Amino acid sequence: MTELARERIDPTTRIGKSELKNFVIAASGCYNRGAEFGRVTDVSAYGAITLKSVTLQPRLGNGMPRVLPAPAGLLNAIGLQGPGIEHFLAHDAPHLREVQTAVIASVAGFSVAEFAEVAARMDGLPNVVAIELDVSCPNVDREGECFAANPESTADVVRAVKARVRLPVIAKLTPNVTDVKPIARAAESAGADAISLINAVRGMAIDVARSQPWLANVSGGLTGPAIRPIAVLAVWEAAQAVRIPIIGMGGIETGRDALEFVLAGASAVAIGTANFRNPDVAALVADALVDAAAERGLTSVRALVGSANPSFAGERSH
Ligand SMILES: Cc1cc2nc3c(=O)[nH]c(=O)nc-3n(C[C@H](O)[C@H](O)[C@H](O)COP(=O)(O)O)c2cc1C
Numbered sequence: 001m002t003e004l005a006r007e008r009i010d011p012t013t014r015i016g017k018s019e020l021k022n023f024v025i026a027a028s029g030c031y032n033r034g035a036e037f038g039r040v041t042d043v044s045a046y047g048a049i050t051l052k053s054v055t056l057q058p059r060l061g062n063g064m065p066r067v068l069p070a071p072a073g074l075l076n077a078i079g080l081q082g083p084g085i086e087h088f089l090a091h092d093a094p095h096l097r098e099v100q101t102a103v104i105a106s107v108a109g110f111s112v113a114e115f116a117e118v119a120a121r122m123d124g125l126p127n128v129v130a131i132e133l134d135v136s137c138p139n140v141d142r143e144g145e146c147f148a149a150n151p152e153s154t155a156d157v158v159r160a161v162k163a164r165v166r167l168p169v170i171a172k173l174t175p176n177v178t179d180v181k182p183i184a185r186a187a188e189s190a191g192a193d194a195i196s197l198i199n200a201v202r203g204m205a206i207d208v209a210r211s212q213p214w215l216a217n218v219s220g221g222l223t224g225p226a227i228r229p230i231a232v233l234a235v236w237e238a239a240q241a242v243r244i245p246i247i248g249m250g251g252i253e254t255g256r257d258a259l260e261f262v263l264a265g266a267s268a269v270a271i272g273t274a275n276f277r278n279p280d281v282a283a284l285v286a287d288a289l290v291d292a293a294a295e296r297g298l299t300s301v302r303a304l305v306g307s308a309n310p311s312f313a314g315e316r317s318h
Pocket residue numbers: 027028029030052053074076078080106134172198199200223224225227249250251252270271272273274
């Protein structure tokens with residue numbers, strides 16, 4: 001195996017019909033449109049950034065406290081705080097053209113109709129190359145069951161959104177299920193152009209001094225390095241179940257971490273919590289993936305995708 005010069009390695013990837021300049025994406029809820037991060041780092045190191053999920057109505061989110069350090073991670077229960085789609089379109093969307101890289105819009109909803117309505121209004125905004133659906137929300141029409149816990153509900157959301165938008169649609173799946181494969185397959189069959197996983201793992205902490213749950217919401221979502229093995233397995237299994245591209249995330253802090261996801265079958269990786277500790281993490285990870293391809297004598301990062309996974313169902317690039 002001959003090591004190739006870094007300049008000869010193709011770093012790009014594809015999500016549906018959208019090409020990204022590299023494999024590394026900022027995860028939803030951890031970067032917004034990068035305005036604050038732009039003061040301390042180069043946002044354009046990301047192949048794309050994912051916006052905070054936008055809902056139909058404005059939401060105050062959960063009460064305080066709603067963020068807590070956890071062993072090797074973060075426990076949060078923000079509760080989808082946000083201004084709602086009207087305010088987003090009037091005040092945030094005009095700034096999207098200033099973002100120095102591609103943008104993935106994220107939609108959250110509590111009914112199928114809400115997802116479709118918000119997604120339709122995000123379609124065609126400046127710089128937006130794909131729409132991600134945060135199907136980890138509770139479905140009010142099914143007694144609050146999480147959409148992504150159920151293949152039919154996941155498919156219903158994807159189908160309704162696909163009927164209203166032209167951009168590629170990414171279904172973001174939850175790890176809080178026994179088996180992610182039927183849900184990934186349901187998203188693919190309903191027309192999703194890609195899936196992303198994982199969202200936060202459910203958890204809680206108790207403040208023993210007060211004898212009370214630490215978070216005002218009682219439970220929250222665990223993110224960061226603590227969840228990485230859970231995330232790698234979810235990507236590994238999803239990659240055996242679907243042919244569409246997979247965006248892998250959960251605890252990525254280094255190039256080595258990202259490479260695990262790519263070898264398991266991810267055609268892109270996303271980074272959330274690590275941005276809070278190291279705002280320069282994107283460049284570090286993107287460069288390391290190119291180095292990994294070079295060391296193996298490959299001409300593209302894409303050629304690494306799924307190479308540790310014998311039952312990888314996606315298309316291999318050589
Ligand atoms: C503070 C915070 C807010 C988040 N908000 C959202 C959100 O609005 N929509 C969403 O799909 N995921 C949200 N996530 C989940 C992340 O996008 C990501 O799936 C998860 O954090 C795992 O990646 P990480 O371990 O690199 O952080 C949030 C995560 C954190 C830490």
